[in-house]
Amino acid sequence: MENNKRFLAVLLTIALSGVLSACGNSSEESNSEPTSNSSAQEEDIETTEKEPDGSQEIEEEKPDGSSNTTQSHDKDNSVEASNDVDAIDKNESHESSKDEYLKKLNKMEEADRNSEAKTTTAEMVEQEEERYRTWDDELNKINGVLEEQLKNDQMDQLREEQRKWIQQRDETAKNSSLKYKGGSMEQLEYVAALASLTRERCYSLVAKYMK
Incomplete structure (x- = not known):
């Protein structure tokens, strides 16, 4: 009888350890799922934050380019105006x-x-x-x-x-x-x-x- 009791006690111990192990695995899985979701959300946030920065940089480049073009046109106009003045001076001198x-x-x-x-x-x-x-x-x-x-x-x-x-x-x-x-x-x-x-x-x- 005593041997049977001991045998039953061992079986109960083994069964309890199996149940506790199964519960532990389920809790770990439940804890790991929010972690992956939070990291995915962080990636989404980072991606969202980067997009406006990228578009701002592109918009800032456009005014620089147009400004340079305007300066180039101004230089061309000043050269043409200078040539016109020189031509007028030559004509007046010639007419004199x-x-x-x-x-x-x-x-x-x-x-x-x-x-x-x-x-x-x-x-x-x-x-x-x-x-x-x-x-x-x-x-x-x-x-x-x-x-x-x-x-x-x-x-x-x-x-x-x-x-x-x-x-x-x-x-x-x-x-x-x-x-x-x-x-x-x-x-x-x-x-x-x-x-x-x-x-x-x-x-x-x-x-x-x-x-």
Whole structure:
């Protein structure tokens, strides 16, 4: 009997140890599952955090590239503008020579001759006034060129000569218009004389003073 009791006790001990072992394995498995899930979530979080950083870096590169392109265009525009200024300076310098300026005056005079003739007195007066303004503007341009070419004492002498010439021009035009005093042609003759005398003065200054 005692041997049977001992045998049963051994069997119970073996059975209990098996049950405890099985319970232990199940608890370990249950504990390991959350661990794997948490690590997967951490990976997802890391992946999510990296994506915005990557997109920000790409967006920051685009403004840099466009800025460089703008600077390149600005440089090209500044070079083109500089070339245009140089071309203008060369043309003005070339036009300031005596021969070239005389050619210009000849073209202006030819344009006067080829202009359409007006029919009414009012239209003819308006046409002559426009012709006078054109030649007077050109006379001022010629004076500007001569200021650059002549010495100070020569330019002072020319200014005094110009003041006298203007007074003489106006008197001559007035006397010429008196032939039609009181008539509709008086104003026309006065303005036409101013235009013609100013045109002659342009030729005179270029021929006498311009280099």
